[in-house]
Amino acid sequence: MIHVRRAGALDTGAMADLLNAIIAKGGTTAMTKPVTRGDLLAWMKFHAGRNAWFVAEDVDGTLLGFQWVEPKEGLPPEACDIATFTRVGRTRLGTGTALFEATRKAAKDLGYAWINATIRAENEGGLAYYQSRSFETYRKPDTDPDRITKRYNLR
Numbered sequence: 001m002i003h004v005r006r007a008g009a010l011d012t013g014a015m016a017d018l019l020n021a022i023i024a025k026g027g028t029t030a031m032t033k034p035v036t037r038g039d040l041l042a043w044m045k046f047h048a049g050r051n052a053w054f055v056a057e058d059v060d061g062t063l064l065g066f067q068w069v070e071p072k073e074g075l076p077p078e079a080c081d082i083a084t085f086t087r088v089g090r091t092r093l094g095t096g097t098a099l100f101e102a103t104r105k106a107a108k109d110l111g112y113a114w115i116n117a118t119i120r121a122e123n124e125g126g127l128a129y130y131q132s133r134s135f136e137t138y139r140k141p142d143t144d145p146d147r148i149t150k151r152y153n154l155r
Contacts, residue, residue, distance in 0.1 A: 002098045007053035007066055012040040014063040015055065021088045028123045029085070030147075047071055051080075052106035056095045063087065067099040069107045069115060078113040082152075084129065096129050108154045115152040122146070 007015065020034045044053055051070035058064055065086035072081035082103065086095050107115055117135055119126040127148065135150035 001059050002064065002094055003057050003059070004054055004098045004102045005057075007044070007055045007068070009041055009044075011055050011063070011066070012037040012044070015040050015066050015085075018063055018066070018087055019085050022085055025088055028120065028126055030120065043070075044068075050110060052103060052110065054099055054102045054106070056086075056099050064095045065099060067096075067103050069103055069110075069112070072116065075116055078111075079116050080107055080110070080112045080114075081116045081118070082107075084126070096133075100133050104152075104154065113153070113155050115154065117150045117152070118147050119150065120146060121148055 016035050016037045016039070019029075019031070019040075022029055023031050023034060044051070047070040051068060053066065053068040055066045056064045065084065067082065067084045069080040069082050071077070072079075075081060084096060084099065104115070115135075117130045119130060121127075130150045130152075133152060135152045137148055138151045139149050
């Protein structure tokens with residue numbers, strides 16, 4: 001059983017630990033330096049009212065993953081950007097699906113028309129995840145040809 005709920009300040013320590021394990025492994029995120037609880041808390045607060053953060057937990061309360069949407073420089077105001085992270089070695093069928101259902105609804109409720117996802121070209125798992133959610137490739141960023149940009153229409 002996977003439980004999804006809004007993320008809050010008390011989740012940021014576990015979220016930072018999960019994200020730092022992904023960063024240390026390499027290959028799936030553009031982030032290269034470890035993050036702190038304070039970093040995540042600042043990110044949450046930066047776009048407060050225009051973002052939505054969710055965590056997925058198992059029945060024991062272990063963090064399986066987290067996801068957020070927020071505005072991003074370079075995107076039009078009707079678009080938000082998405083980020084998804086799941087625990088290294090505990091990728092479970094259903095975690096991403098459960099997170100995206102909550103995030104998609106929240107993005108729509110926030111008034112966004114579409115969601116942008118930028119994925120590293122070598123991140124086969126990330127590309128497959130967003131493809132399975134019906135994201136469509138719409139461009140390769142000019143500034144970094146090693147990334148693929150996908151779009152999910154909310155309307």
